[in-house]
Amino acid sequence: xxxxxxxxxxxxxxxxxxxxxxxxxxxxxxxxxxxxxxxxxxxxxxxxxxxxxxxxxxxxxxxxxxxxxxxxxxxxxxxxxxxxxxxxxxxxxxxxxxxxxxxxxxxxxxxxxxxxxxxxxxxxxxxxxxxxxxxxxxxxxxxxxxxxxxxxxxxxxxxxxxx
Numbered sequence: 001x002x003x004x005x006x007x008x009x010x011x012x013x014x015x016x017x018x019x020x021x022x023x024x025x026x027x028x029x030x031x032x033x034x035x036x037x038x039x040x041x042x043x044x045x046x047x048x049x050x051x052x053x054x055x056x057x058x059x060x061x062x063x064x065x066x067x068x069x070x071x072x073x074x075x076x077x078x079x080x081x082x083x084x085x086x087x088x089x090x091x092x093x094x095x096x097x098x099x100x101x102x103x104x105x106x107x108x109x110x111x112x113x114x115x116x117x118x119x120x121x122x123x124x125x126x127x128x129x130x131x132x133x134x135x136x137x138x139x140x141x142x143x144x145x146x147x148x149x150x151x152x153x154x155x156x157x158x159x160x161x162x163x
Contacts, residue, residue, distance in 0.1 A: 012036035060089075060124075061149050064116045066099055070107045076128055081105075083136065085127040092121045092142060120145045121153070 015033035037052045060069065073088050089101040099120075102111040116122075121144050129136020142153040 060116060060122070060143065060145065062116055062118045062145050062147060066101045066111065066114050066116070067107060069101050069116065070104045070111060073104065075104070079130060080128040082131045083129045083133065085125060085138075087125065089122050089124050092123050097123075116145055118145050118147050 012034040015035055035052050037050055039048060039050045041047070042049050070088060076084055084103070086102070086106075087100055088103055089099070090097040091099055099112075099114055099122075121142065123140060123142055125138075125140045127136055127138040140154070143150040144153055
C-alpha cells in the first residue's frame with residue numbers, strides 16, 4: 001500500500017438535527033447526516049458542475065446490539081465488496097478479538113449477536129480496494145465504550161498529504 005490513513009474528517013453541512021434514540025437499558029445512539037460537495041468545470045462545455053454526497057453517521061454507544069451496529073454501518077459499494085476487510089469492528093486482544101462484528105450482508109451466515117458494553121475496547125477498521133487492484137484504503141480507529149458514548153484512543157494525526 002502506498003500510504004494509509006487511520007482517520008477521516010468529514011467537513012460539510014448537517015442535513016437535519018441529530019436524532020438521538022434511547023434504549024431500555026440506558027444506552028443511546030445518535031444518527032446524523034452530513035452533506036459534502038465538490039465542484040468542477042466540465043472539460044467539454046466549460047460549465048460549472050457540482051456533486052453532493054451524503055454521509056450517514058451513527059455513533060457507537062453502550063446498549064447497541066452487534067446486529068444493529070452491522071445494519072447501521074456504511075454499506076460498501078458493490079465494486080469493492082470482493083476486496084474488503086472481513087470485519088467491521090473487532091475487539092482488541094491477543095486472541096479471538098471478541099466481539100467480531102461482520103458486515104450486514106454476512107451477518108446471518110457468520111455473525112452473532114451480543115451487546116456493546118461499557119469498558120469494551122474496540123477497533124473500528126475498514127479496508128477496501130478494487131478487485132485485482134494493487135492499492136486500497138485502510139482506516140482504523142481504536143475506541144473504548146463508556147457509559148455515555150465512546151472515547152477515542154487513537155492518536156495518530158490525520159495527514160491530508162498522505163492521500
